[in-house]
Amino acid sequence: MKRKIMKKMFLFIVSLVFAISNITAATVNISGSVTPGLTISILAEPIAQNLDLTTSTTIKIATVTEISNIKLFKISILSTLGGSFVGNVSGATQSYTLSYYETGTTTGITITPTSVYQDVLLATSRTHPAGDDKDLFISYTIVPDVLPADTYEDTIVIRIEAQ
Numbered sequence: 001m002k003r004k005i006m007k008k009m010f011l012f013i014v015s016l017v018f019a020i021s022n023i024t025a026a027t028v029n030i031s032g033s034v035t036p037g038l039t040i041s042i043l044a045e046p047i048a049q050n051l052d053l054t055t056s057t058t059i060k061i062a063t064v065t066e067i068s069n070i071k072l073f074k075i076s077i078l079s080t081l082g083g084s085f086v087g088n089v090s091g092a093t094q095s096y097t098l099s100y101y102e103t104g105t106t107t108g109i110t111i112t113p114t115s116v117y118q119d120v121l122l123a124t125s126r127t128h129p130a131g132d133d134k135d136l137f138i139s140y141t142i143v144p145d146v147l148p149a150d151t152y153e154d155t156i157v158i159r160i161e162a163q
Contacts, residue, residue, distance in 0.1 A: 067131040083113035097113075097139045
């Protein structure tokens with residue numbers, strides 16, 4: 001009886017070894033990536049195209065939406081005319097400053113724009129997937145009766161880039 005059990009166990013072990021030796025395996029490597037994404041958009045306030053240059057003021061001119069899936073990025077601003085409104089006919093100028101604030105606050109930076117990009121934000125974390133909004137304010141001080149009648153313009157350029 002013991003012999004029959006031993007024989008059955010031996011056959012079982014041999015068949016198990018044989019079965020295991022017929023097992024094969026294969027692998028598949030999986031990976032993925034997310035491309036860096038940087039986007040900036042500007043929603044101008046209606047007043048931005050119709051500023052009153054007869055009186056000193058500080059007023060919101062735009063909402064800027066930053067979108068970045070990169071932790072380290074920066075926002076920079078330049079003025080195409082060097083930080084001044086310039087009269088189309090007279091060539092007279094009126095300087096101004098810009099403030100780039102967290103929406104609904106006065107937390108941020110104020111700059112006198114130039115024709116060279118100036119950093120207004122050095123970010124160390126990604127934005128919300130839908131974007132982070134900032135308020136752009138303009139301030140200028142008017143000296144009464146100095147600016148001649150004219151249409152005054154400038155263009156502000158805001159960029160986002162990885163650091």
